[in-house]
Amino acid sequence: MSPGGRTADLDLKAMMEELWAKVRVYNPQADEDKLWFGYRFAKAAHEGQMRKSGEPFFTHALTVATILADLRLDVDTLIAAMVHDVVEDTDYEMEDIRQRFGKDVAHMVDGVTKISGIRAVNKDARKAETYRKLVLAIAQDPRTVLIKLADRLHNMRTLSFLKDDRQLDIAQETMDVYVPLANRFGIARMKWELEDLAFKVLQPERYFEVEAGINQTRAERERLIQKIVTPLHESLNHAGVKHEISGRPKHFYSIYRKMKEQDIGMDRVYDLLALRIIVDTKADCYHALGALHSQFPPLADRIKDYIATPKANMYQSIHSTVRVPGGKYIEVQIRTGDMHDRAELGIAAHWRYKEGGGADKSDLAEMVKWLRQIMVWEEDVADAEEFMETLKVDFFRDEVFVFSPGGDVFQMPRGATPLDFAFRIHSEVGFRCIGAKVNGRIVTLRSELQNGDSVEILTSKTPNPSSSWLEVVKTSRAKHHIRRWIKTTQFEESVKLGREILEKELKRAHLKTKVDDLVDVSQQMGYTDLDKMLAAVGRGEITHMKVVGRVAPAPESKAEKVISRGKEIYDSLLGRSTSGVRVAGVDNLMVSFARCCQPIPGDSILGIITRGRGVSVHRVGCSNLNDPNLGPERMIEVSWDSGPDQTFMVKLIIQAVDRKNLLMDISNTLSNTNTNIASGEFSAEDDLAKVTMVVEVRNLNNLEKILKALGKVRGVQGIERFQLGTRKN
Ligand code: MN
Numbered sequence: 222m223s224p225g226g227r228t229a230d231l232d233l234k235a236m237m238e239e240l241w242a243k244v245r246v247y248n249p250q251a252d253e254d255k256l257w258f259g260y261r262f263a264k265a266a267h268e269g270q271m272r273k274s275g276e277p278f279f280t281h282a283l284t285v286a287t288i289l290a291d292l293r294l295d296v297d298t299l300i301a302a303m304v305h306d307v308v309e310d311t312d313y314e315m316e317d318i319r320q321r322f323g324k325d326v327a328h329m330v331d332g333v334t335k336i337s338g339i340r341a342v343n344k345d346a347r348k349a350e351t352y353r354k355l356v357l358a359i360a361q362d363p364r365t366v367l368i369k370l371a372d373r374l375h376n377m378r379t380l381s382f383l384k385d386d387r388q389l390d391i392a393q394e395t396m397d398v399y400v401p402l403a404n405r406f407g408i409a410r411m412k413w414e415l416e417d418l419a420f421k422v423l424q425p426e427r428y429f430e431v432e433a434g435i436n437q438t439r440a441e442r443e444r445l446i447q448k449i450v451t452p453l454h455e456s457l458n459h460a461g462v463k464h465e466i467s468g469r470p471k472h473f474y475s476i477y478r479k480m481k482e483q484d485i486g487m488d489r490v491y492d493l494l495a496l497r498i499i500v501d502t503k504a505d506c507y508h509a510l511g512a513l514h515s516q517f518p519p520l521a522d523r524i525k526d527y528i529a530t531p532k533a534n535m536y537q538s539i540h541s542t543v544r545v546p547g548g549k550y551i552e553v554q555i556r557t558g559d560m561h562d563r564a565e566l567g568i569a570a571h572w573r574y575k576e577g578g579g580a581d582k583s584d585l586a587e588m589v590k591w592l593r594q595i596m597v598w599e600e601d602v603a604d605a606e607e608f609m610e611t612l613k614v615d616f617f618r619d620e621v622f623v624f625s626p627g628g629d630v631f632q633m634p635r636g637a638t639p640l641d642f643a644f645r646i647h648s649e650v651g652f653r654c655i656g657a658k659v660n661g662r663i664v665t666l667r668s669e670l671q672n673g674d675s676v677e678i679l680t681s682k683t684p685n686p687s688s689s690w691l692e693v694v695k696t697s698r699a700k701h702h703i704r705r706w707i708k709t710t711q712f713e714e715s716v717k718l719g720r721e722i723l724e725k726e727l728k729r730a731h732l733k734t735k736v737d738d739l740v741d742v743s744q745q746m747g748y749t750d751l752d753k754m755l756a757a758v759g760r761g762e763i764t765h766m767k768v769v770g771r772v773a774p775a776p777e778s779k780a781e782k783v784i785s786r787g788k789e790i791y792d793s794l795l796g797r798s799t800s801g802v803r804v805a806g807v808d809n810l811m812v813s814f815a816r817c818c819q820p821i822p823g824d825s826i827l828g829i830i831t832r833g834r835g836v837s838v839h840r841v842g843c844s845n846l847n848d849p850n851l852g853p854e855r856m857i858e859v860s861w862d863s864g865p866d867q868t869f870m871v872k873l874i875i876q877a878v879d880r881k882n883l884l885m886d887i888s889n890t891l892s893n894t895n896t897n898i899a900s901g902e903f904s905a906e907d908d909l910a911k912v913t914m915v916v917e918v919r920n921l922n923n924l925e926k927i928l929k930a931l932g933k934v935r936g937v938q939g940i941e942r943f944q945l946g947t948r949k950n
Contacts, residue, residue: 229277233264236283243290244299251296255322259300262321266304266311273382281375282306288371292569297322298364301329305368309334325362332358332365333372363568366402370411373399377418392422407534407567413472420474431473434487442494449496449517449545456512457498462505468496496553499561503528506555510539513553517543520550528560530630532620536564624675633670636695640666643678644699651702652684667693716752719759726765727772734772742771766870770899802826802838803862812836812859814869818843819943821869823921828859861920868917870899871924872943878936879910886934887912894930910936913943 237260244251263282270278286302300322307313308330315334319327335358358365377395380388396419403412421428446468457464471494480487498509506528513519523542531537538556545551556564620632623642631645639657643650656679657664670676686706694700723736736755743754746767757763802812812828818840820826825841829851838859839846863869877883884903891898897917904911918924924942931940 233277233279233283236280236287240283240287240290240299243287244296247293248295256296256299259303259322263303263307266307266313270310272379274379278306278310281379284375285368285371288374289367292367292566294364294367294569297325298329298367301326301333301364302368302371305330305333305372328362329365329368332362333368363406366406367408367569370399370403370406370408370415374411374415374418377415380418380422388422392419395419396423403567405534406569407532407536407563408565408569409536409567410565413475416474417472420477424477427477428473431477431487435473435476438487445545445547445549445551446494446496448547449551452516453498453513456516457509460508460512462508462512463501464505464509465499466496467499468494471495494551496551497561498553498555499558500555501557503557506539506557509555510541513541513543513555517545519543523552528556530622530632532632534567538564621670621672621674623670623673626675626677634696635669637670638667638693638695639664639670639676639678640690641694641696641699642670642676643680644694644696644702646678648702649684650678650680651699652686652706653680653682654678655681655685666690712752712756715756715759717759719755719757722758722765723755723768726769730769730772732769732772739768739772742768745771770897802828802836802859812838815839815843815845817845819869819871821871821918821920821924822861822863822867823924826859826861828857830855830857863920868897868919870915871918872913872915873928873931874941874943875912875914875931875937876939877910877912877934878938879905879908880936883910883934883936884912887914887931887937890930890934891916891927894927896927 237257241253241256244256245253260283264279267277267279267282272278272281282303282305285305286299289298289302304318304322304326308315308318315327315331318330373395376391380391383391395415400412400416400419403409403415417428450466450468453466454464476487479485498513500506500509520542523540525540528537528539537560538554540552540554542550542552621635621637623631623633625631625646631642633641633645639659640651640654643654643657654666657666658677658679659668659670659674661675684706686703688703688707690703691700694703720736723739727734727736737751739754740751743751746754746763748754748757754763754768758765758768802814813836814820815829815837820838820840826838827841827846828836828838829846831837836857836859875887877887884901888898888901891914899915899917901915902913916927918927928940931937
């Protein structure tokens with residue numbers, strides 16, 4: 222081993238010892254052997270790989286684990302962090318991880334590996350698909366997101382070793398994906414750092430402007446703090462509230478965002494400085510608020526009580542902006558120590574090792590509930606991009622708080638409409654919604670709800686959703702309900718229609734079979750239940766012919782007549798196919814194929830405008846076209862426009878020398894050419910047999926192949942395509 226390698230090894234070992242020292246403080250019972258085993262395994266796996274910074278690659282994974290140890294996470298998470306790049310960057314498989322460290326660790330690594338593929342939001346469907354995987358991975362084990370965030374944090378800290386354009390890409394992705402992710406999971410500590418690191422790369426001039434501004438005003442700010450903190454201490458002590466006060470400048474990016482949003486200079490950003498009062502109990506929070514306001518008057522519209530109404534990421538705190546001596550304003554946050562922990566660590570707080578027990582999962586279920594809900598709703602969403610759009614609303618947007626007429630507070634994602642609110646109250650309210658009043662005034666259902674709006678929903682007696690509502694609502698909850706409704710009602714109507722069609726057709730075909738007897742047929746056709754097949758018929762996805770054609774024939778007394786089933790069925794059906802032909806540029810015209818000549822694609826055809834039955838399509842040369850009553854004004858040009866899977870019925874008349882197995886040979890020949898026989902009829906006089914068959918063909922070419930094959934059957938003397946008028950049937 223090279224001397225450099227040895228030094229690197231010693232550095233890694235020192236890092237690991239430091240990591241273990243941290244862990245043993247908060248978790249003395251931690252499995253030290255398992256942790257070191259993970260270290261040795263991952264170190265060996267990455268042996269020889271280098272980072273762009275020139276350090277051994279494994280420093281990265283080890284740092285990620287250390288960041289997580291600072292959040293006091295459990296041993297499995299730390300190991301998963303140490304091995305998180307092993308599957309992606311070495312020859313080891315997920316199975317190797319599972320065998321060594323168990324399925325929990327393997328799951329986390331799997332999730333992290335999948336998330337690695339994610340690039341900026343909303344680029345294309347493939348990326349959205351990866352996002353789905355992310356949501357799934359997090360729903361399965363929320364620790365996955367902690368590892369991924371720590372991974373990104375370390376990569377952002379060491380970004381300067383990459384080329385400029387890579388830096389920009391990664392910083393943008395961090396801003397688009399990981400900052401909102403950290404925010405949604407309430408991990409303020411990571412959110413701020415990621416945001417400021419990305420800000421510095423994306424808008425360096427702005428970043429340094431803010432930095433310079435903060436440095437310039439430092440002395441002034443410290444004087445200000447003293448002016449506030451001293452009287453506040455006294456006031457709180459007087460009220461008997463145990464407390465700690467801390468104050469520091471806000472994060473760079475949040476200052477910049479305020480300046481941009483409100484179009485103001487830095488001197489006018491109220492909460493350049495946030496003062497934080499940490500107390501013991503919830504009651505003390507309100508006592509402290511009282512003490513604060515008795516000293517410094519609040520700005521009435523800038524008090525936010527996130528204790529009574531926590532944010533979706535479970536953030537709790539009271540915010541109040543107060544006026545301080547010199548005409549300045551400052552934002553004060555009041556919260557308990559527990560709330561503070563959760564605000565800084567978010568979801569991580571729930572996985573922290575607790576003395577005398579494992580991870581605290583009490584609120585964790587609540588925290589990922591919304592995520593699981595999205596996974597359920599997501600099943601309704603056909604394409605990944607749409608899923609992404611809804612997810613972005615539920616996941617990444619800020620919240621607004623709105624009120625019901627009764628004064629209840631509801632939290633909605635920013636951008637939500639009154640219709641979203643209606644569905645938020647109850648799906649029935651949503652379905653019956655016909656309008657809304659916001660702050661007493663009628664508004665359109667499309668209008669965006671604002672913080673503090675009081676929303677009243679106007680309803681009708683009957684539900685009235687429409688598919689256009691999907692454009693109006695923003696939340697996945699509302700979308701889910703609307704989609705369900707459309708699906709259900711449309712489905713019911715289609716089933717009804719399909720049932721009517723089939724009842725009529727079965728009757729017309731003189732079949733005793735009832736629609737409810739078609740369960741087997743529906744299964745043969747690949748439907749899980751009868752209603753689904755009926756709906757498909759109702760929607761026109763499959764023709765009634767396909768269904769009726771599959772109804773098993775009633776047993777015949779004469780063996781040779783097995784394939785004989787009333788020619789009426791097919792004759793009646795033949796005239797009723799309505800697609801496959803284009804009529805001189807006109808759409809949606811009723812089209813039927815003449816029974817007399819049964820045209821199929823490839824035949825030259827001509828349309829006759831009938832009275833009340835649309836256009837009837839005939840083969841050119843059909844004797845019926847010679848009808849003296851037909852004037853040229855009733856002839857219309859038509860052309861074939863059939864899909865590749867569309868089939869047409871053709872009746873064939875086969876003359877043959879009667880012999881044993883003749884019918885069997887004919888039907889075998891047809892099945893060898895993949896031809897469906899719709900019906901057949903057999904008659905024999907002396908030793909001459911006549912077989913009439915209706916077969917399904919795609920086009921003329923297909924028919925010619927069939928005729929050729931049939932011509933080779935022993936005994937066959939002639940085959941004719943049925944044409945009314947040329948031969949009596
Ligand atoms: Mn990594």
